[in-house]
Amino acid sequence: MSSNSSDDNEANVLAYISAVNTTALCILEKKKQKKKKTRSEWVKLWKLRRKEKGAFHLLHQELRLEDKDSFRRYLRMNEDCFLELLEMVKTSIERQDTQMRPAISANESLSCVLRFLATGESYRSLEFQSRISLAFLSERVPEICKALYENLRGTYLQFPEGEQWNKIANQFEARWHFPLCIGALDGKHVAFRASKTDGSLYYNYKGFNSVVLLAMCDAEYKFLFVDIGCNGRISDGGVLSRSDLARILLQADRFLPRDKVIGNNRLLPYVIVGDDAFPLEKHLMKPFPYHTNSESEKNFNFRLSHARQTIEHAFGILSNRFRVLQSNIHLRPPKVIKIIQACCVLHNFLITKSVNYVTEINVRSSETPANVENDDGHRTSNPRRHSNEAGEVRNIFSEYKSC
Incomplete structure (x- = not known):
């Protein structure tokens, strides 16, 4: 009886191992099939209409020409400040066109980043608004924030002296x-x-x-x-x-x-x-x-x-x-740091350039001292x-x- 029981246990173990191996092979095969899957389209059609119907068209072809105040609220700065800022960072953020497609302009990229800083909306929301791909935004927003900080800090965020x-x-x-x-x-x-x-x-x-x-x-x-x-x-x-x-x-x-x-x-x-x-x-x-x-x-x-x-x-x-x-x-955190750096240097830039x-x-x-109490409401x-x-x-x- 003990010999038969041992044989049965060994058979069950072998069957279990075989089932696990079969499952693993099926999962690997499915992964290979997913990798071989080709794109049905290079760019989604609604994104191809970016220049005619995207946020950049609204900002620069409508608000800039028809409603200056809304332009300022959209980017948190007026047109003159935006153009001066663009001139300062353009060489650092512009990209070259390729044989496959034209690059997104420095003007459009900067507008998109400033809108992100002004609102804090998600990349996905910004994608639908601007008709620019999520992959492009996740890569370029931190890069442009870094470029803003590096190009402006020497003039607008310098430690005082003398x-x-x-x-x-x-x-x-x-x-x-x-x-x-x-x-x-x-x-x-x-x-x-x-x-x-x-x-x-x-x-x-x-x-x-x-x-x-x-x-x-x-x-x-x-x-x-x-x-x-x-x-x-x-x-x-x-x-x-x-x-x-x-x-x-x-x-x-x-x-x-x-x-x-x-x-x-x-x-x-x-x-x-x-x-x-x-x-x-x-x-x-x-x-x-x-x-x-x-x-x-x-x-x-x-x-x-x-x-x-x-x-x-x-x-x-x-x-x-x-x-x-x-x-x-x-x-x-490394990307959060770049965003905060860009906000700080833009804050100083706008204080210097914009009277209002x-x-x-x-x-x-106030006529009373600020922060006499700490965040918990207790005396310090x-x-x-x-x-x-x-x-x-x-x-x-x-x-x-x-x-």
């Missing part, structure tokens, strides 16, 4: 009554859809996956420095410590203007203002604890908060103009220890009458 610092400090003191301020610093989380392999690497305390945009701006909401790409799990202070700006602050004698005598003949350094997420340093001011009873410290917090509003306003203007930053971007770029609708005016505290020198500098600023 007399430029004094101009920035004068603007902060005139508008926000904070002396010797050369910039406002903060971080912004840009949401994207992380892959499963990323795990919780990009998962931030707000409950979504993000990369961090750390930026410093002047009193006119123009970015002076950006650091993009740190994962969302890291705090603003941690992002700063890894950035080039931290090295600049360590070598302040080389990169920043010399200390200046103000008020009652007190020598003070030029400083950047930030919130409680950042460490207190000689050249980086943050508020006193908000539970203080000192009038001079409360007054200092009030003025610092007003000066720091500029970076929040800059982020608000940036994300309202380029609404891709408000969406959950369905791309990998920053309007009263964009900029919030100053748990970090700081150097005696940094503490003394903050104390002197709090005693300054203009503050």
